Amino acid sequence: MVAVKKEGGPLRKRSLVWFRKGLRVHDNPALLEASQSAAEVYPVFVLDPSIDPTEDGVKIGANRAQFLLESLEDLDQSLKKLGSHLICIRGRPEDVLPPLMRELDINHLGFEFDTEPYWKAQGEKMAKEAENLGARVHCPATHTLYDPEHLMAKCMMDAPKSYGQFLKLVAKCGSPPAVASAPESLPQISKDVLGRKHSGVPTLRDLGYEPLPASERTPFPGGETEALRRLEDQFRDTRRIALFEKPKTSPTDFETPSTTVLSPYLKFGCLSSRVFYFKLKEAYRKNGKHADPPVSLLGQLYWREFFYLCGYAFPNFGKMEGNPICRQIPWDHSEGGKEKLRAWESAQTGYPFIDAAMTQLRQQGWLHHLARHAVACFLTRGDLWVSWEEGRKVFDKLLIDADWSLNNANWMxxxxxxxxxxxxxxxxxxxxxxxxDPSGKYIRNFVPALRKMPKQYIYEPWKAPLSVQEAAGCIVGVDYPMPVCDHAVASKENMSKMAAAYKKAKSESPPPKKKAKKAK
Known part of the structure; x- marks a missing residue:
């Protein structure tokens, strides 16, 4: 590492670490590199006006914002243990970071590489600004197991379009890079060096949100400390971890989820995916027998890698139009379609299981993957024929683990x-x-209007005789909505629409290129 020399003075490395994701101290090469032989280190998080904006610029939900703020608070505490603290500033990175770098005479900028279009563009802008200031830039790809540019080089810039192809690509790459050590200490930041520019981690109210009541607050607190605690807790039962198969878990286990719920911590980088990977490998070694991809926990990490690579490699990955791997489907964009979207988002479809899941999403910011599958299918090709882009926006706003690449891929x-x-x-x-859940415990918890409905009608309350509805204190059409559609009819009609769209796409696609014959 070359430090900039001030005239008449010794070599001094003055680092700014720009946290985006990677909200952790463990396995953080950008932080470690910035701290080595540095006279000054400034850990900075920029609170974008829309707070971790989506590609569509939609302000995120309160639970997701709360999870982010808790993660920042925890990061600040970890940095204080190392002798430093987190600096939070408000504004667009390209507006607020360059002046700060000039004021602090920064000659080293470190931040984690990000594959999302918005943050990738921000990173490129900041790297250029830093170089214009004469600063060195260190931008390691550590949010994923593998550097996506390395994967693209391995596949000759022809990104895999299926999970099977991706597994073959990963097999060529071997194990991910080793986990980086955490810095033992950081230089203390002088109290007067930043003056009024330094601010602590804000509250929800500071960001324009009302404080969340307990009933609407996610049960999963943010931060690296909680991520590592949860990781250790999940790995106490090595056999369960080794034999874990995600399809065998239940979407209605809401009190104690049957999955690890580590996804929010991976999304924000509170937990290193490499730490998770090597801990999994050790559990597999200890147990001997283990499940395999795609259903195993290692398979889930590989799904994450695959979708990240797709999001990096394919243009317009977050849209239908201009997306080379996305079928062009004539979704319903009429006022009627918008009304159906509103009913789905507000848990007013008249289908209790769907409404329970959408209520859980709003209250907890999290859903089991099978519940996500059910509500996504219902909104799109299953029943309502609404574009996946609209559903993606809702998930992006409400999920605490909303992850641009995974969210788009799963909705497609x-x-x-x-x-x-x-x-x-x-x-x-x-x-x-x-x-x-034959008895409907999940529905009774998240749809209180149906709490007293007999189990034989809990999934189809409109079929209950009026006397039963009255006894349950829930008149369908008054206390709980009638179904927004007839599933048997709508699903059949939508299958015909999909068949027509597929046929049209096939007729418009260019014929496959013939492989040239090798000369004998």
């Missing part, structure tokens, strides 16, 4: 727009939930 998958094309396989908004 569930709408049969990409990755998965068996549109004739459709989730039933009635039978699917009942399979896991």
């Amino acid at each position: 998958w569930l709408s049969c727009s990409s990755f998965f094309y068996q549109y004739f396989r459709c989730y039933s908004p009635v039978a699917f939930g009942r399979k896991y």
Whole structure:
């Protein structure tokens, strides 16, 4: 590392570490590199006006904002233990960071590489600004197991379009890079060096949100400390971790989720994916027998890597139009379609399992992956024929683990727009939930209007005789909405629409290129 020399003075490394994701001290190469032989280190987080903005510029939900703020508070505490603290500043990075770098005479800028279009562009702007100031830039790709540029080079710039192809690519790469050590200490920041520019981590109210009541607050607190505690807790049962198969978990286990719920911590980088990877490998070694991808926990990490690579490699990955791997489907954008979208988002579809899941999403900022599958299929190809982009926006706003690449990929998958094309396989908004929870405990918790409905009608309350509805204190059409559509009719009609869209896409696609014959 070359430090800039001030005239007449010794070499002095003055580092600014720009935290974006990677909200942790462990396995943080950008922080470690910035701290080595540095006279000054300034850890900075920039609170963008929309707070961790989505591609569409939608302000995120209160639970997701709360999770972010808790993660920043925890990071600040970790940095204080090292002798430093977190500096939070408000504004667009390109507006507030360059003046700060000039004021502090920064000659080293460190930040984690990000594949999302918004943050990738921000990173490129800041790298250019830093170089214009004569500063060195260190931008390691540590949010994923592998550097996406390395993966693209390995596949000759032809990114895999299926999970199977991706696994073959990963097999060529070997193990991910080793976990980086945490710095033992950081230089103390002088109290007067930043003056009024320094501010602590704000509150929800500071950011324009009302404080969340306990009933609407996610049960999963943010931060690196909680991430590592949860990781250790999950790995106490090595056999369960080794044999874990995600499809065998239940979408209705809301009190104690049957999955690890580590996804929010991976999304914000409170937990290093490499730490998770090597801990998994050790658990597999200890147990001997283990599940395999795609259903194992290692398989879940590889799904994450695959979708991150897709988001990095394919243009317009967050849209239908101009997206080279996305089917062009004529979704309903009419006023009627917008009304259906509002009913779905506000948990007023009249299908209790769907409404319970959407209520859990709003209250907890989290949903089991199978519940996500059910509500996504219902909104798109299953029942309402609304574009996956609209559902993606809602998830992006409300999920505490909303992850741009994974969110887009999964919505394309569930709408049969990409990755998965068996549109004739459709989730039933009635039978699917009942399979896991016949008594309707999940629905009774998240749809209070149906709390007293007998179990034989809990998934289809409109079929209950009026006397039963009266006894349950829930008149369908008054206290709880009638179904927004008839699933049996809508799903059949939508399958025909999908078949027509697929046929049209096939007729418009160029013929495959013939491989040139090798000369004998």
